[in-house]
Amino acid sequence: MFGNPYYAEKISHALANLNLPESPTNLYEPIEYILSLSGKRIRPQLVFMGASLFGYKELDDVLPASIAVEYFHNFSLMHDDIMDKAPLRRGKQTVHQKWDDNTAILSGDALLVKSYEELSKCPSKSVPALLKTFNRVALEVCEGQQHDMDFEQRNDVSQDEYIEMIRLKTSVLLGGALEMGAIIAEADVDNIQRLYDFGENLGIAFQLQDDILDTFGDPETFGKQVGGDIIANKKTILHILLKRALTEGDKTEFDAILQLNGQDSVEKVRRMKKLYDKYKIFEQANTLKEEYSSKALKNLDSISVPRENKEDLYVLADNLLHRTK
Amino acid sequence: MFGNPYYAEKISHALANLNLPESPTNLYEPIEYILSLSGKRIRPQLVFMGASLFGYKELDDVLPASIAVEYFHNFSLMHDDIMDKAPLRRGKQTVHQKWDDNTAILSGDALLVKSYEELSKCPSKSVPALLKTFNRVALEVCEGQQHDMDFEQRNDVSQDEYIEMIRLKTSVLLGGALEMGAIIAEADVDNIQRLYDFGENLGIAFQLQDDILDTFGDPETFGKQVGGDIIANKKTILHILLKRALTEGDKTEFDAILQLNGQDSVEKVRRMKKLYDKYKIFEQANTLKEEYSSKALKNLDSISVPRENKEDLYVLADNLLHRTK
Structure with a gap:
């Protein structure tokens, strides 16, 4: 549980x-x-x-x-x-x-x-x-889902646009859920805002972690097929960070990988991960995730209630951000 | 307007x-x-x-x-x-x-x-x-729309089931709209209930009228093609009342009419209306509509506010129930 x-x-x-x-x-x-x-x-x-x-x-x-x-x-x-x-x-x-x-x-x-x-x-x-x-x-x-569908038709989605999309599609509901609890408890507006921000930042970190795990997760513990996003050409944060960084020479390789499908899936994942490694995409994505995790924890720190009341949320954040599946 | x-x-x-x-x-x-x-x-x-x-x-x-x-x-x-x-x-x-x-x-x-x-x-x-x-x-x-879709797959929809479907799909929103106004005005619960019932009964009469007009409306004023429901084999109140009344002999004719489509539409409408006339379906449907209209007006009569406050609603009911399009 x-x-x-x-x-x-x-x-x-x-x-x-x-x-x-x-x-x-x-x-x-x-x-x-x-x-x-x-x-x-x-x-x-x-x-x-x-x-x-x-x-x-x-x-x-x-x-x-x-x-x-x-x-x-x-x-x-x-x-x-x-x-x-x-x-x-x-x-x-x-x-x-x-x-x-x-x-x-x-x-x-x-x-x-x-x-x-x-x-x-x-x-x-x-x-x-x-x-x-x-x-x-x-x-x-709803707006987040619309952006997500719109992005499928585009090849120029920026990091900021992607973060905004996952913020809307995933994170606002985590923040909103916490906010609703705080409203019932009649917390003051400043604390409600900090709690909401904690949830929103945690949600963004969580979703970035999701993208990272799909490619770099441990096949033993991940539960789904590692590399699924690569196989489906999904525009994850890894995809966006890599696309931005590619030299002219590697663009050809990148485009060739995107064309692979069907029987070539193991090969496809191997070649894409090679590009990810070359450009240190795991490290970049992880740094980005850590930025949002760290914002989230600062938000939680700043809420003016006794430390022991926050225990559940610290544990939850830790579980969500250091999960392996 | x-x-x-x-x-x-x-x-x-x-x-x-x-x-x-x-x-x-x-x-x-x-x-x-x-x-x-x-x-x-x-x-x-x-x-x-x-x-x-x-x-x-x-x-x-x-x-x-x-x-x-x-x-x-x-x-x-x-x-x-x-x-x-x-x-x-x-x-x-x-x-x-x-x-x-x-x-x-x-x-x-x-x-x-x-x-x-x-x-x-x-x-x-x-x-x-x-x-x-x-x-x-x-x-x-939502329930009304589900019943409506379910009914398309069935050939044994009863009058009561049909009325219940239009009540849910159409009438409850008319009643609910009135009820919401009354809630804002802080009316008492008995009056709110009577007003809701007025709207619900009015809505059922309105929808029955809709079915009647589609077949028996005046082509000069109706706005849409008269007979559209017959052409589409739509299970209206007329269809249900006729199906229930048919003698064995006329069932063959009824089934034959349902098979007609494409070029035969004028012929299709003519033959179905002949059956409707034979079984006095217009009169039966109209009687049913009048029952609900009359219930609606009694509901409105029973609300304990000055008569002049009800003027808009009497006029509206009259317009909706004696419209020609």
């Missing part, structure tokens, strides 16, 4: 007891299905951690906001998988693959509405502020 | 001044596009009428809830059009046709979030109650 076992247990208990209506089956079964695919449930835990950080003890009051965040995350996965034509999610068939596109569109919509339904169960006095944060973050996640 | 010109003007002014972000273009342009396609804007006007009914005068406080309802309605059109593979909406290209499916999915998602963003701008003390109503209605609209 990941994170704080007490929160993890509360979340999985809630997700195992959804009590969704039986009908229409095609609307609610896909929701039950996607929520049953095991994930680390980091985001809903962040809501609890955001509240506990400020000494908030009424955990039952925090649960609906936590579930709202998990619902939202799964809604976005359901729709992203249609757009990306992804066949698998967490090793299982995606919803649009198991049912069809229409089912995934409409069930996703219903799940997004259900995330707001959970929000409406939060303590009344927090609802207006929670709704504002949730909306801001939800819209940014 | 439809309804109350003062509300209509406030709504179109707001929709003409959206101030959407410029980027990402592919996310926000389709939102601007669908909102620019002219509609009667009945739903957002209902929010104003629901508030005015109880003497509420702060119209600026009502505007965000009104816009939220219009955004939600357009979100549902954007996604329904993908699912129905509809090429046209209000005589113009649908979003998924003008751009593509992915754009329509993601812009629709963003528009749904933006409807909640408008909700969050409502008077704080009303926000928790508004959110509850909005969520309930939004989820029901």
